[in-house]
Amino acid sequence: MSMRKKVIAENVIKLLKKGYSPKEITERMAVSYNYAWKLKKDLEAAAQEVLTATGVMGTTAMGYVPKPEPEADTNVDAILNERANTYGSFESVAQIAQEFKALIHTTLTGNTKVLDADQVEALDMISSKIARIINGNPNQIDSWIDIAGYATLVADRLQGKIR
Numbered sequence: 001m002s003m004r005k006k007v008i009a010e011n012v013i014k015l016l017k018k019g020y021s022p023k024e025i026t027e028r029m030a031v032s033y034n035y036a037w038k039l040k041k042d043l044e045a046a047a048q049e050v051l052t053a054t055g056v057m058g059t060t061a062m063g064y065v066p067k068p069e070p071e072a073d074t075n076v077d078a079i080l081n082e083r084a085n086t087y088g089s090f091e092s093v094a095q096i097a098q099e100f101k102a103l104i105h106t107t108l109t110g111n112t113k114v115l116d117a118d119q120v121e122a123l124d125m126i127s128s129k130i131a132r133i134i135n136g137n138p139n140q141i142d143s144w145i146d147i148a149g150y151a152t153l154v155a156d157r158l159q160g161k162i163r
């Protein structure tokens with residue numbers, strides 16, 4: 001796990017321990033509801049393991065009995081609406097991303113450059129992430145982390161580290 005993702009996870013866990021719900025955390029931080037919900041469930045599971053192993057029952061290691069949270073949202077409409085609120089309309093993001101990708105591919109062809117498949121894919125994915133940033137919420141940290149991740153995958157491969 002990258003240092004930035006670790007810091008984000010630690011901050012989400014701190015808010016969970018203070019009693020914030022995943023929905024409140026999503027509103028407070030630029031993380032998805034499903035991410036906050038998953039960390040909450042992981043934290044509760046770890047606390048339950050400790051309590052079971054030590055024989056303590058009736059409370060949680062987080063210091064409170066959590067109120068039930070709805071399961072992670074698998075409703076496609078809700079997920080798409082959440083994405084639209086964060087990144088803007090899919091149509092706009094797609095238009096911007098395709099313009100970036102066309103520029104990259106045209107330039108490569110014009111310069112008779114051939115990139116490896118992972119390099120082309122990384123550039124395509126980075127283009128999509130940039131489109132999301134400039135069309136939607138520029139403070140959505142996941143997009144920035146994803147860009148760094150795709151670039152790192154190519155750089156790692158060039159150094160002989162395959163993931």
